[in-house]
Amino acid sequence: MSPPIPPTSPSAGTLIHPATAVDVVITHEDIDRAHDRDRVWQTRAQRGLWSRARLLWLLIGPGILVMLGENDGPSMLSYAATGARYGIGFFLPFVALTFLVACVVQEMTVRLGAATHRGHAELIFDRFGPFWGWFSMADLMIGNFLTLVTEFIAIRAGLGFFGIPPSIAVLAAWLVLFAALMAHRYWTWERVTLAAAMFNLIFVPVALLSHPHWHAVASALVTWKPLPGGLTQETVLILLANIGATVTPWMLFFQQSAIADKGLTTHDIRLGRVDTMLGAALAAVAALATIIATAPLFAHGMSTANFEAAGFAQALQPFVGRWGATLFALGMFEAGMVAAITISTSSAYAFGEVARRPHSLNLPFQQGKSFYLVLILEAAAAAGLVLIPGIPLVYIVLVVNVIAVLAMPPALLFLYMLVNDREIMGDLVSPLWANILALGVVVVLIAAGVLFGVSVISPHALSFFGGR
Amino acid sequence: MENVPDNHGTAINLPALVASLEPDQLAVAKQQHHCPRRSLTPEEKLVFWALRIYLVFMFGIVIYQVWMGAR
Numbered sequence: 001m002s003p004p005i006p007p008t009s010p011s012a013g014t015l016i017h018p019a020t021a022v023d024v025v026i027t028h029e030d031i032d033r034a035h036d037r038d039r040v041w042q043t044r045a046q047r048g049l050w051s052r053a054r055l056l057w058l059l060i061g062p063g064i065l066v067m068l069g070e071n072d073g074p075s076m077l078s079y080a081a082t083g084a085r086y087g088i089g090f091f092l093p094f095v096a097l098t099f100l101v102a103c104v105v106q107e108m109t110v111r112l113g114a115a116t117h118r119g120h121a122e123l124i125f126d127r128f129g130p131f132w133g134w135f136s137m138a139d140l141m142i143g144n145f146l147t148l149v150t151e152f153i154a155i156r157a158g159l160g161f162f163g164i165p166p167s168i169a170v171l172a173a174w175l176v177l178f179a180a181l182m183a184h185r186y187w188t189w190e191r192v193t194l195a196a197a198m199f200n201l202i203f204v205p206v207a208l209l210s211h212p213h214w215h216a217v218a219s220a221l222v223t224w225k226p227l228p229g230g231l232t233q234e235t236v237l238i239l240l241a242n243i244g245a246t247v248t249p250w251m252l253f254f255q256q257s258a259i260a261d262k263g264l265t266t267h268d269i270r271l272g273r274v275d276t277m278l279g280a281a282l283a284a285v286a287a288l289a290t291i292i293a294t295a296p297l298f299a300h301g302m303s304t305a306n307f308e309a310a311g312f313a314q315a316l317q318p319f320v321g322r323w324g325a326t327l328f329a330l331g332m333f334e335a336g337m338v339a340a341i342t343i344s345t346s347s348a349y350a351f352g353e354v355a356r357r358p359h360s361l362n363l364p365f366q367q368g369k370s371f372y373l374v375l376i377l378e379a380a381a382a383a384g385l386v387l388i389p390g391i392p393l394v395y396i397v398l399v400v401n402v403i404a405v406l407a408m409p410p411a412l413l414f415l416y417m418l419v420n421d422r423e424i425m426g427d428l429v430s431p432l433w434a435n436i437l438a439l440g441v442v443v444v445l446i447a448a449g450v451l452f453g454v455s456v457i458s459p460h461a462l463s464f465f466g467g468r
Numbered sequence: 469m470e471n472v473p474d475n476h477g478t479a480i481n482l483p484a485l486v487a488s489l490e491p492d493q494l495a496v497a498k499q500q501h502h503c504p505r506r507s508l509t510p511e512e513k514l515v516f517w518a519l520r521i522y523l524v525f526m527f528g529i530v531i532y533q534v535w536m537g538a539r
Contacts, residue, residue, distance in 0.1 A: 025496045026486055029495045030494050031485065033489060037488040038485055038488040041488050116503070117498065126502045129505055132516060265490055360495070399530060399533075399534060406523060406527065407523060409522065409523075413516070413519055421506070423504075446522070449526050452529070453525075456536075457532075
């Protein structure tokens with residue numbers, strides 16, 4: 001059994017817990033979380049529309065952050081490449097559908113986090129043992145590090161549009177990530193990151209500046225046109241990149257750990273779901289806007305095979321003007337920045353949960369040294385790698401999204417089993433319809449992975465699936 | 469320790485404040501109490517291994533594709 005955490009904060013100590021009548025150690029982390037929960041209980045006790053709205057304001061966070069965080073550098077670049085190469089006919093409804101899939105998956109983490117107050121990595125280790133736990137951690141850490149590298153690629157490319165040298169760009173981004181942690185308070189970190197994440201919607205004015213044909217947009221969403229050019233190795237890669245742009249393993253780990261850190265309980269599940277759906281809706285709007293914004297490149301038959309983020313911004317300038325191109329480049333920077341913060345935080349949570357070290361954004365630096373160091377050093381290593389010259393950036397970001405799709409089925413299986421584990425979930429186990437949806441998602445992801453495998457090993461075999 | 473100063477120096481009633489947390493939300497409770505391990509059925513182990521092999525195989529394909537792309 002681990003020794004108790006020393007109460008180093010001046011306002012921490014021991015007391016008799018009112019609910020259990022047992023003498024317990026209270027830490028700085030507990031007091032910060034208790035302040036947040038106290039506000040939730042006081043607001044919940046009040047009646048009226050204003051109180052309902054305030055309660056929602058207090059409880060939103062993890063869902064919006066995870067969804068807008070996943071609208072990251074590689075995701076936005078995938079959407080941009082999609083719009084530029086394939087237009088809107090097939091991919092607008094397809095991407096909207098992937099966000100529904102993300103809702104189904106992330107809703108399970110809301111219930112799991114609120115019911116157990118534990119992070120995802122901790123539950124996997126506790127329930128399935130270290131053998132499977134380390135496999136799961138390896139998947140997460142490899143995926144997170146590769147994705148973090150691509151976030152700094154997006155940051156570098158976005159700021160590169162303004163002539164900022166790569167070394168200055170990645171150093172500035174790393175300092176922003178570092179500064180976001182300085183409050184040592186989950187609530188402050190969450191609100192600052194939420195405010196930054198809202199800038200993901202910067203892609204909406206870019207779409208408006210491209211003067212889309214709204215009738216064509218509405219028609220695409222309703223009719224779902226066939227995939228342009230049929231099923232080829234390239235279209236399979238883009239399909240997987242778009243799926244990987246909305247459902248990835250780090251999202252499961254991040255949202256559950258953030259819910260535990262925020263202190264959500266079973267009373268908050270309904271609004272936790274609202275938080276997740278709100279996040280999915282906002283992220284879907286930004287994603288669809290990016291596809292619409294780059295669709296003029298498809299309409300004018302421009303080749304975009306070797307575009308980076310800054311390349312897209314420059315190519316779009318004749319269609320959206322200088323302001324539109326500037327907003328697009330800023331959007332790429334924001335997407336990379338917010339995701340770098342959330343993904344490195346998910347790694348730090350998982351490390352702390354597995355290593356049995358304190359892991360909370362409410363911890364002062366001295367108490368959470370290992371938590372903060374993992375977060376900061378992982379980001380620093382990813383930032384450093386990006387400065388290596390000659391890296392094929394667009395190719396890397398597409399491959400990272402593909403890896404995310406491939407790693408999802410094992411991660412989803414752990415989630416599925418945990419959320420159906422009556423011993424830890426009680427009556428909050430998944431209903432039948434949710435299990436059917438979750439298993440459907442696993443089957444679709446495996447099928448997508450197999451299709452990708454076929455497209456690489458034997459591209460001609462795609463003709464069996466209606467391709468060429 | 470009934471009334472103690474919070475981080476801003478304001479007096480707070482600590483027991484009342486901590487009562488807003490469920491007992492298993494306390495940091496010490498999280499550190500000391502863990503969910504018991506469950507045993508996997510043979511079918512569950514089979515699915516776990518199948519997905520693990522799937523993942524390793526697919527990663528191999530990704531590496532092959534990257535290698536082909538580099539050539």
